[in-house]
Amino acid sequence: MKYSVLGKTGLNVSRVSFGGIPIQQLDQEDANSLIGRAIELGINFIDTARGYTVSESLIGEALAGKRSNVFLATKSMARDKEGMRKDVDISLNNLKTDYVDLYQLHNVPTLEDFEKVMAPGGALEALLECKEKGLIKHIGITSHSIEVIEKALEYDIFETIQYPYNAIETHAEEIFKKAYEKNIGIIVMKPFAGGAITNANGALKFILEKEYITCAIPGMCSMEQLEQNVKAADNPVLDESEREELLKEARELGNTFCRRCGYCQPCPVGINIPMMFMFEGYYTRYNLQQWAQERFNTLPVKASECVKCGLCETKCPYNLPIRDMLETVKDLFE
Known part of the structure; x- marks a missing residue:
């Protein structure tokens, strides 16, 4: 070491x-x-x-x-x-x-x-x-x-x-x-x-x-x-x-991976977009379903409240399909 x-x-x-x-x-x-x-x-x-x-x-x-x-x-x-x-x-x-x-x-x-x-x-x-x-x-x-x-x-x-x-x-x-x-x-x-x-x-x-x-x-x-x-x-x-x-794997993940840079914020309805995707990762990749669900439940504004305005996507430097990704989070947690 x-x-x-x-x-x-x-x-x-x-x-x-x-x-x-x-x-x-x-x-x-x-x-x-x-x-x-x-x-x-x-x-x-x-x-x-x-x-x-x-x-x-x-x-x-x-x-x-x-x-x-x-x-x-x-x-x-x-x-x-x-x-x-x-x-x-x-x-x-x-x-x-x-x-x-x-x-x-x-x-x-x-x-x-x-x-x-x-x-x-x-x-x-x-x-x-x-x-x-x-x-x-x-x-x-x-x-x-x-x-x-x-x-x-x-x-x-x-x-x-x-x-x-x-x-x-x-x-x-x-x-x-x-x-x-x-x-x-x-x-x-x-x-x-x-x-x-x-x-x-x-x-x-x-x-x-x-x-x-x-x-x-x-x-x-x-x-x-x-x-x-x-x-x-x-x-x-x-x-x-x-x-x-x-880097090949990183490039492939880049199309749907949130870097939590925060450029998508603020959301007009108050969704903490990077936090949504962080909890999704804990749930699907860390095998911490209960913990992730409990933390998600404390958020004041949930993924389901997205109004699909698309403003976040215009600001994302990685061109992520944020609205579709939030829909996945909604289906997972809500």
Whole structure:
């Protein structure tokens, strides 16, 4: 396994690390085996979240007697101080630890939400207090919005950013380089485009050959996935045939794959279009049907409320058939 320093945190983390979304599918015994094997193979950074149902608890139990071998990252979608403070306590209890190495503001979607978490009484205030008390060591932010990440880079408080990047979604390259220059750790989520890319080895090499990227956190729920993903770190450089094979698959997926760039927004009736397709991916490719359905149900405006105006399609830089794709989401969830 190869390692890289996670920006200003100083943590020397495995370049292929452990994403904690799909572990929700496992029972405790299988989770113990998977986490134990991951550590044996050199993975020392595990990312989870309050919103991943039982993920924190499974990981916490699996790390009994092994906590000192890993750096733990988790995150919360709380936007105010009180909610974030409660979530930190829950995370500490679930993870069975006295401290979390990296606590992140989770999925901050808009500049309005960003201003809310940064304001007095916002979620960041709680994280700063927890850091002073030693309950968390470092603070990061995750988002699917380039605008939010760009704004976050203006603040010295953030030591890491987490953003989707893969052979299909490459629009973060320049912001990653800017973060690297500021010594901010770069954590890549969705390295397989939410499970759409089947060439896992090539997909990880595509990411890891960029030295400015600190690590990728593919979600894993089987030994086969784990062993395959770890191999990519041994020689993280694509040869020409591997590159062409990967890009061929990316081109084929490009006709119907949402990059979550957000250019289609705002929708006249208020549909969060990128979020619709993200939940569809969790449902169809991550095998997290119940979790995806529950999260979809919380959305205030559903896919079925699309009025077929087509405005989104005129703004999509990838010419996606968004209206047809929303119809698929409606049939899946509603």
